[in-house]
Amino acid sequence: MNKISLIVAFFFAVTTSFAQHKSTWIWYPGDYEVWLSNDMQNRRTERGTFFPPFWKMDSHYVLVEFNKEFDLPADEEISIYAEGKYNVKINGKMLPGAPAKVQLQKGKQKINIKVYNQTNVPALYISGKNVYTDHTWKATYEDKEWIDETGKASDQSGTTYVNAGSWNFDSGAAKPSTFRLPTRPQQAVAQGRQGKGFLVDFGKNTFGYLTFQKLVGQGKLKIYYGESKEEALAADRCETLDLLDVSLKAPTDSTLELSKAFRFVYVEPEGTVRFGQVGMLYEYLPVEDRGAFRSSDQELNRIWEVAKYTMELTSREFYIDGIKRDRWIWSGDAYQSYAMNYYLGFDAETVKRTILALRGKEPTVSHINTIMDYTFYWFLSIYDYYRYTGDKEFITAIYPRMKTLMQFCLDRRNTEGLMQGLAGDWVFIDWAEGLSKQGEVSFEQLLLCRSLETMALCAHLVGQPQDNQMYQKEAAILKDKLFAYYWNKQKNAFAHSRIAGQQTENITRYTNMFAIFFDYLNQEQRAGIKSNVLLNDEVQKITTPYMRYYELEALCELGEKDYVMKELKDYWGGMLKLGATTFWEEYNPAKKGAEHYAMYGRDFGKSLCHSWGASPIYLLGKYYLGVKPIEAGYSRYEISPYLASQEWMEGKVPTPKGEIELYVSKRKIKVISPVGTGVLKFSSKTLPRVNRGQVKHVTDHHYELLLEPGLLYEVDYTDAGK
Numbered sequence: 001m002n003k004i005s006l007i008v009a010f011f012f013a014v015t016t017s018f019a020q021h022k023s024t025w026i027w028y029p030g031d032y033e034v035w036l037s038n039d040m041q042n043r044r045t046e047r048g049t050f051f052p053p054f055w056k057m058d059s060h061y062v063l064v065e066f067n068k069e070f071d072l073p074a075d076e077e078i079s080i081y082a083e084g085k086y087n088v089k090i091n092g093k094m095l096p097g098a099p100a101k102v103q104l105q106k107g108k109q110k111i112n113i114k115v116y117n118q119t120n121v122p123a124l125y126i127s128g129k130n131v132y133t134d135h136t137w138k139a140t141y142e143d144k145e146w147i148d149e150t151g152k153a154s155d156q157s158g159t160t161y162v163n164a165g166s167w168n169f170d171s172g173a174a175k176p177s178t179f180r181l182p183t184r185p186q187q188a189v190a191q192g193r194q195g196k197g198f199l200v201d202f203g204k205n206t207f208g209y210l211t212f213q214k215l216v217g218q219g220k221l222k223i224y225y226g227e228s229k230e231e232a233l234a235a236d237r238c239e240t241l242d243l244l245d246v247s248l249k250a251p252t253d254s255t256l257e258l259s260k261a262f263r264f265v266y267v268e269p270e271g272t273v274r275f276g277q278v279g280m281l282y283e284y285l286p287v288e289d290r291g292a293f294r295s296s297d298q299e300l301n302r303i304w305e306v307a308k309y310t311m312e313l314t315s316r317e318f319y320i321d322g323i324k325r326d327r328w329i330w331s332g333d334a335y336q337s338y339a340m341n342y343y344l345g346f347d348a349e350t351v352k353r354t355i356l357a358l359r360g361k362e363p364t365v366s367h368i369n370t371i372m373d374y375t376f377y378w379f380l381s382i383y384d385y386y387r388y389t390g391d392k393e394f395i396t397a398i399y400p401r402m403k404t405l406m407q408f409c410l411d412r413r414n415t416e417g418l419m420q421g422l423a424g425d426w427v428f429i430d431w432a433e434g435l436s437k438q439g440e441v442s443f444e445q446l447l448l449c450r451s452l453e454t455m456a457l458c459a460h461l462v463g464q465p466q467d468n469q470m471y472q473k474e475a476a477i478l479k480d481k482l483f484a485y486y487w488n489k490q491k492n493a494f495a496h497s498r499i500a501g502q503q504t505e506n507i508t509r510y511t512n513m514f515a516i517f518f519d520y521l522n523q524e525q526r527a528g529i530k531s532n533v534l535l536n537d538e539v540q541k542i543t544t545p546y547m548r549y550y551e552l553e554a555l556c557e558l559g560e561k562d563y564v565m566k567e568l569k570d571y572w573g574g575m576l577k578l579g580a581t582t583f584w585e586e587y588n589p590a591k592k593g594a595e596h597y598a599m600y601g602r603d604f605g606k607s608l609c610h611s612w613g614a615s616p617i618y619l620l621g622k623y624y625l626g627v628k629p630i631e632a633g634y635s636r637y638e639i640s641p642y643l644a645s646q647e648w649m650e651g652k653v654p655t656p657k658g659e660i661e662l663y664v665s666k667r668k669i670k671v672i673s674p675v676g677t678g679v680l681k682f683s684s685k686t687l688p689r690v691n692r693g694q695v696k697h698v699t700d701h702h703y704e705l706l707l708e709p710g711l712l713y714e715v716d717y718t719d720a721g722k
Contacts, residue, residue: 023132025083025176027123028139029165029397030356031060032176033318035121037357040317041328043258048241053328055370058361061141064122066164067112068137070130074106078128081172084117086124104131114143120177127172137164163397165356167349181316183208183281191278197222197268199232200278204581205263205609207313207323208283210242212275214251219271221246225262227324227608230594232264237603239325246273259283261313261323261609263581285315287345290654293620296647300565300620303572307614310582311340314611315347318354322585322607331358331374332428333611335381336549340614342388343621346654351385352394359401364408371426372419375409376447383454389656390633392461399462406455409448410474417481418498419444429510430547431586431599432540439499442486442511446494449478450518479520486511492528509533509542513554530558543588545571549615556623559722564619565644572616583613620651625662627653631676634660639671639707640681643719669715671707678707684717 038059044051079101080088088095088102089112095102111131115122126133138161146154169176189203205227215221223242226232231239240260246269248254267278293304313323319337321330334354341347358368358378367375382402386395414420418440421427427437427444452475459467486494486503494515496506512529515521521529533539534555542548548571552564575587578596585607586599599606622628626640634655641664643649648665658674671680682688683701691714696704701720707713 022134023125023127023170023172024134024166025081025123025125025169025174026066026133026135026137026139026164026166027121027176028061028064028141029162030359030361030401031064032121032123032165032167033353033356034058034360035060036179036317036353037329040320044325044327045240045258046325047239048243055368056360056365060121062118062122063114063116064139064141065112065114065143066124066133066137066139067110067161069108069110070104071108072104072106072130076104076129076131078102078104078126078131079172080113081125081175082113082115083120083123083175083177084115086113086115088113104128123176125169125172133164133166135163135166138162139164163393167353179317181283181285183283185211186280186282188278188280194233194266195268197266198278199229200265200267201229202263202265202280204309205261205313205323206280206282207259207261209259209281210256210265211279211281212254212277213279214276215246215254215273216248216251217269217272217274218247219269219273220244221273221275222268222270223256224266224268225260225324226264226266226604227262228594228597228604229264231597231604232262232266234603235266235268239602239604246271251276255281261327283316284312285317285350287312287315287347287350289344290346290659291344291617291621291652293617293625293649293651295649297569297645299569299573299576300646302576303568303616304620306576306581307340307572307583307616308344310609310614311337311344311611311617313582313609314614315341315345315350318357319350319611321612322610324609325605325607329354329357330371331368331378331381332371332546334358335377336546336615336618337611338381338384340617342384343617343627343653346388346656348385348389348391351381355381355385355398359398359405362404364405366424367409367426368405369426370424371428372421372444373428373447375405376444376451379406379451379454380447383457386458386461386632387629388633390635392632395458396462399458399464402455402458403467406451406471409451414440416440416501417478418485419448430542431544432542432547435508435540436497436504436506439497439504440485441497442482442494443496443508443514445478445482445486446511446514446518446520449475449482450514452478482520487525491532492525493533494529507533507539509539509551510547513551516554517550517557526558530555530560534558535560535563544586544612545583545610545615546585546612549612549618552615552619553623556619561623561642562644562722564623568616568619572613575613580608582609584608585610585613621653624649625651625653625664626681627660627662629655633676634678635676637673637676637678638681639678641669643721666719667716669717670712672710672712673707674709676709680705680707680713680715682715682717683720683722685720686718688715688717690715 038057041053086098091110115124140159140161144158188200190201221244224232224235224238225240226238314320318329319334320327321333338351368378420440429443452471456468456471488495493507494511495503496508497504512533542551555564574589597604597606624642630636630638650663652659652661655675660673663670681704688695693705
């Protein structure tokens with residue numbers, strides 16, 4: 001079996017369903033995610049130089065105890081696998097050595113196993129008929145056991161245990177430390193001589209390991225990567241490169257050790273080095289595309305497909321920002337990736353891994369990624385996760401880490417009770433020329449207010465009424481200050497900031513558009529922001545897909561879906577017209593030629609495959625197919641389809657129990673759902689007819705139809721648009 005087959009076979013081994021294997025590898029929750037994220041994020045290079053993240057990097061606990069009690073119906077033998085040194089206690093008695101197999105007697109048995117590993121995460125796997133490791137085992141990094149002068153051991157009453165962490169490593173051979181993403185061969189679409197070397201084109205942006213057929217000779221191999229042709233040919237300015245020494249007497253098929261992002265590769269051999277075809281091993285995270293979208297508008301279909309491919313490339317062990325430059329986990333980027341994921345792959349495991357990796361370990365000494373607003377996005381992502389998945393167990397597990405991070409934030413408020421950038425804080429908001437980050441920025445207060453509301457909701461979910469009341473009170477106080485300090489009655493909008501206790505005159509889009517979909521505004525305020533800010537060209541425009549995502553969502557909430565559809569086609573379609581095969585970190589239509597590739601003062605600093613560029617997946621799923629959960633896990637949901645300029649559209653939206661399937665034309669709606677109770681909301685110029693259920697007339701041309709799971713509903717109507 002070749003290397004590729006082995007990796008693919010390994011991945012499928014670790015993703016075997018629990019129905020086939022009860023046992024899984026376990027560890028202290030969050031430790032594997034931290035360890036794996038460290039490994040991934042430190043693969044970044046810039047022109048061949050190791051380039052680590054900017055923020056504090058944590059490590060796993062090196063000694064972990066696992067335990068669980070069983071009441072066995074009969075004697076049984078268990079097999080034990082561990083990553084690290086370990087000892088075993090059965091009912092408090094230490095067994096000799098590190099036994100690979102243990103005989104357990106019928107009746108009550110308590111198993112305690114300690115695992116030590118300085119290099120990798122201490123992990124445990126036990127298989128037996130009734131005894132097997134899973135997330136219900138308890139784990140601790142400090143058992144607080146002590147022995148007094150008589151030799152008596154303590155009762156361990158002071159020890160804090162938590163449920164163990166796990167993923168899908170479901171066989172003893174599939175050790176967590178050996179995990180690698182699978183790869184598959186991918187060929188270039190063109191390879192031709194250029195100058196002193198060869199220019200190789202893979203047809204679209206991609207990610208993986210470069211391969212050389214029949215590499216032979218003595219000398220150097222200079223490899224310059226580019227997301228554009230211009231970058232690959234700019235040997236002195238391209239962002240990534242490899243300079244290799246070659247000493248091969250016989251032709252050898254070779255694969256480079258480090259993965260890279262590229263569309264074009266310029267290869268320049270020196271000495272007697274030569275080679276045949278250049279290819280690659282495409283590296284990917286296997287996730288089923290459960291979501292789908294197709295319509296009568298071919299340009300819109302192309303936008304959705306390119307957004308889907310952008311999402312595929314930036315979904316790795318974790319959700320990363322961009323495949324070429326950073327390859328790091330940024331909380332703001334990840335927050336948007338989660339939302340897109342809920343309308344595409346519905347991959348809950350990668351969401352949880354990313355949330356845990358971003359949080360890291362105690363003590364908390366800085367904001368996530370050092371960015372104040374990125375800390376708040378982390379809070380918001382957790383309640384969104386619950387809303388889409390209904391996974392209360394994860395909320396319970398992560399809540400203690402939410403509390404300590406929120407306390408860190410509250411302790412950094414100024415005397416006015418507001419967030420203001422302190423030493424070491426990066427107030428980001430967006431990439432925008434001349435955007436002030438000084439003073440008390442209204443956007444940060446808004447995000448903190450929503451984060452406090454999230455804390456209150458999660459406290460309620462985990463049964464902490466005192467916390468719930470405290471966070472509700474703090475959120476209400478801050479919300480009052482938000483309007484008292486920042487609302488400009490003359491401009492009918494939020495001001496950007498306060499400096500020295502005075503509201504500034506500057507009006508920006510950020511706070512205003514977030515306040516709309518946070519539902520903080522009355523109708524008069526919403527109307528004011530719509531006309532005075534979002535549809536006002538005199539207010540500084542947004543050029544990043546990152547913030548365009550939120551701006552267009554706010555406009556959708558305001559009923560401007562026709563306008564948003566035009567913007568989707570102009571903005572993302574504009575990138576396609578320039579030859580984009582994935583969506584970019586930033587797009588400014590005013591730029592020309594290679595100007596589009598420049599950023600951060602570097603000719604090719606911009607990422608041309610950036611996670612936040614994939615937002616059409618979310619917008620089309622939530623606002624045009626119109627599907628969204630009303631209660632956790634789609635126990636109740638809403639479908640409000642909107643065709644805009646399309647003649648018809650169809651799609652699938654994933655839920656925890658399958659896909660909601662929808663077809664909409666100007667005269668027909670078909671929908672079937674596997675989950676919950678839904679309501680179909682639509683507008684019709686004529687009295688609609690349905691094959692089942694009863695249509696409720698709401699007002700004017702607006703109607704509703706109650707949806708039950710597992711039934712196909714067909715509606716004959718005449719589309720009334722808005």
